[in-house]
Amino acid sequence: MYQLTKKNKDFILESVLTINGLFSAIAVGLIFIFVTRESLPAIHLKGWAFFIDKSWYPLEGQFNVLPMIAGTIFVSLGALILASPLGLFSAIFISFYAHGSLAWPFRRVVELYAGLPSVIFGFWGLMKLVPMLNEIRPPGQSLLAGILILALMIFPIITLNLMANFRPSSKKYYRVALSLGMRKSTYIWSILLPSLKQQIVGAMILALGRAMGETMAVLMVCGNIVKMPTSIFDPIRTLTANIALEMAYAMNEHRSALFFTGLILFLLIFVLISVADFWRRHESWKE
Amino acid sequence: MNQNKYPWVKELGCKPCCELKPKIKIKNLSLSYGKRQIFEDINLEINTGCVTGIIGPSACGKSSFISCLNRMIEVVPSAKVSGDVLIDGKSIFDSRLDLNELRKKVGIVFQEPTPLPLSIESNIILPLKEHKFDHISERVEKALRDVGLWNEVKNILKEPANYLSGGQKQRLCMARTIALGPEIILMDEPCSSLDPISTDVVEKLIHDLKGKYTIIIITHNLAQARRVCDFVATFWYDGEKEIGQIIEFGRCIDIFENPKNKIVQDYVGGLKG
Numbered sequence: 276m277y278q279l280t281k282k283n284k285d286f287i288l289e290s291v292l293t294i295n296g297l298f299s300a301i302a303v304g305l306i307f308i309f310v311t312r313e314s315l316p317a318i319h320l321k322g323w324a325f326f327i328d329k330s331w332y333p334l335e336g337q338f339n340v341l342p343m344i345a346g347t348i349f350v351s352l353g354a355l356i357l358a359s360p361l362g363l364f365s366a367i368f369i370s371f372y373a374h375g376s377l378a379w380p381f382r383r384v385v386e387l388y389a390g391l392p393s394v395i396f397g398f399w400g401l402m403k404l405v406p407m408l409n410e411i412r413p414p415g416q417s418l419l420a421g422i423l424i425l426a427l428m429i430f431p432i433i434t435l436n437l438m439a440n441f442r443p444s445s446k447k448y449y450r451v452a453l454s455l456g457m458r459k460s461t462y463i464w465s466i467l468l469p470s471l472k473q474q475i476v477g478a479m480i481l482a483l484g485r486a487m488g489e490t491m492a493v494l495m496v497c498g499n500i501v502k503m504p505t506s507i508f509d510p511i512r513t514l515t516a517n518i519a520l521e522m523a524y525a526m527n528e529h530r531s532a533l534f535f536t537g538l539i540l541f542l543l544i545f546v547l548i549s550v551a552d553f554w555r556r557h558e559s560w561k562e
Numbered sequence: 563m564n565q566n567k568y569p570w571v572k573e574l575g576c577k578p579c580c581e582l583k584p585k586i587k588i589k590n591l592s593l594s595y596g597k598r599q600i601f602e603d604i605n606l607e608i609n610t611g612c613v614t615g616i617i618g619p620s621a622c623g624k625s626s627f628i629s630c631l632n633r634m635i636e637v638v639p640s641a642k643v644s645g646d647v648l649i650d651g652k653s654i655f656d657s658r659l660d661l662n663e664l665r666k667k668v669g670i671v672f673q674e675p676t677p678l679p680l681s682i683e684s685n686i687i688l689p690l691k692e693h694k695f696d697h698i699s700e701r702v703e704k705a706l707r708d709v710g711l712w713n714e715v716k717n718i719l720k721e722p723a724n725y726l727s728g729g730q731k732q733r734l735c736m737a738r739t740i741a742l743g744p745e746i747i748l749m750d751e752p753c754s755s756l757d758p759i760s761t762d763v764v765e766k767l768i769h770d771l772k773g774k775y776t777i778i779i780i781t782h783n784l785a786q787a788r789r790v791c792d793f794v795a796t797f798w799y800d801g802e803k804e805i806g807q808i809i810e811f812g813r814c815i816d817i818f819e820n821p822k823n824k825i826v827q828d829y830v831g832g833l834k835g
């Protein structure tokens with residue numbers, strides 16, 4: 276009989292993992308190639324016009340993508356700015372201040388938040404948040420509405436991520452800090468959080484990626500008018516919403532132009548992850 | 563102090579600094595984790611300025627016992643303590659007592675070297691600032707000199723403490739504790755993860771600290787206990803009652819030269835445990 280030796284088992288596990296990794300890399304590569312190939316006709320035809328056309332008027336052959344790039348960046352960065360402290364404080368509260376019986380329901384609620392379908396956030400935003408904003412400053416469907424909804428959607432990602440990171444390192448150092456007569460707050464702000472800089476940025480990047488890719492919720496609350504926003508009360512259209520709205524009827528160069536917007540989204544996220552990775556490497560080299 | 567009054571001190575080559583005046587009085591101290599009783603009704607007096615060793619096999623409750631003395635045991639939610647511990651006649655369980663002040667007064671050095679994930683100097687500065695000390699940099703230097711680490715680290719104070727070797731880390735932890743000016747220092751097997759040379763340095767340090775501080779040290783190394791201690795308490799796990807106990811307490815030399823308890827005789831003779 277052929278026996279599985281320890282070495283063989285290692286080899287099998289390693290192969291499975293390698294194939295797995297290769298598969299996801301190839302899948303991403305293929306999607307990238309596909310999106311690039313589909314957008315090539317538009318790139319050939321329009322070139323720099325994508326950035327200097329009058330606006331996005333597909334029927335007139337005008338395809339300026341800048342307002343939508345701006346929309347995507349503003350709405351996701353704005354959401355991140357709101358969600359980061361919210362996520363951080365929730366994680367600290369649940370991990371260190373909520374007492375046993377209180378921590379559990381809080382944790383469950385945050386997990387529920389993270390798993391809630393975006394259309395529900397969008398629906399709530401459209402029915403409640405937009406009318407409220409409309410009273411402050413019409414039309415209500417706006418960059419601000421998108422920021423608020425997205426912030427609610429992504430802060431649980433930050434919270435859950437940080438809570439997972441708090442557990443392992445905290446036990447040991449927490450004990451040391453207390454044994455030196457330090458307060459819990461000193462421990463959290465001067466020891467724990469500085470030691471988790473990389474993980475905090477990692478959680479923020481993950482959340483930002485989610486925000487940039489979110490489609491349904493922003494489509495429902497942002498108004499979708501293609502215009503460079505001049506205030507947070509202006510409606511915006513994001514790259515994702517643009518594709519979702521027009522893909523169904525787009526043809527020829529219009530269709531290709533939509534793929535081009537997809538390509539831009541792809542590149543934006545790629546740049547984001549690369550910058551984060553570079554920073555992280557730089558930081559871990561220092562340690 | 564009168565050296566002749568405590569002849570064993572001289573015999574062991576220790577500094578004549580021990581005073582037979584109790585610093586800590588432990589009265590009927592019991593501890594359980596949930597339903598599991600760890601030890602019961604422990605009574606012990608720890609003398610001022612002495613080094614008191616705690617020896618005994620693993621898992622009989624030594625670490626749990628000393629972490630009652632600065633109430634670090636309260637970090638474990640299931641731990642229940644009863645009885646009393648008096649330091650200079652005052653109960654540490656008094657509700658008016660400031661817990662952080664207690665822990666400043668009763669420092670602890672853990673088994674594993676546990677520098678905080680900060681720079682070398684911040685490891686000492688942060689606790690000093692927490693307790694509102696002034697002349698911080700002088701105190702940092704003094705503490706590092708006391709543990710013999712100053713010359714090794716004076717040029718790398720801003721580097722992460724994790725760069726240090728195991729022995730250096732443990733001495734940094736001691737410096738951090740000493741810097742707060744404690745009256746009592748608890749050490750939980752401080753040398754168990756150190757090489758012989760670092761162990762030697764730590765033992766010398768304990769000799770130097772003797773008299774200035776009241777020290778309680780847990781150790782598995784009987785030869786070490788013999789070298790550094792003035793008094794020794796032997797912990798043992800009582801299989802019948804399923805609890806830890808102090809089966810013999812006395813002067814170091816008595817415990818090692820002529821113990822009364824049969825188990826201790828075998829244990830220090832290297833036959834048991």
Ligand SMILES: Nc1ncnc2c1ncn2[C@@H]1O[C@H](COP(=O)(O)OP(=O)(O)O)[C@@H](O)[C@H]1O
Nearest residue numbers: 595600619620621622623624625626627638640
């Ligand atoms: N946090 C804890 N919760 C439950 N049981 C514990 C805990 N810490 C230690 N124990 C148990 O208490 C007993 C004594 O442990 P400890 O005080 O670490 O002994 P020692 O230091 O003498 O080796 C052991 O049986 C151990 O399993």
Ligand SMILES: [Mg+2]
Nearest residue numbers: 624625626750
């Ligand atoms: Mg122990």
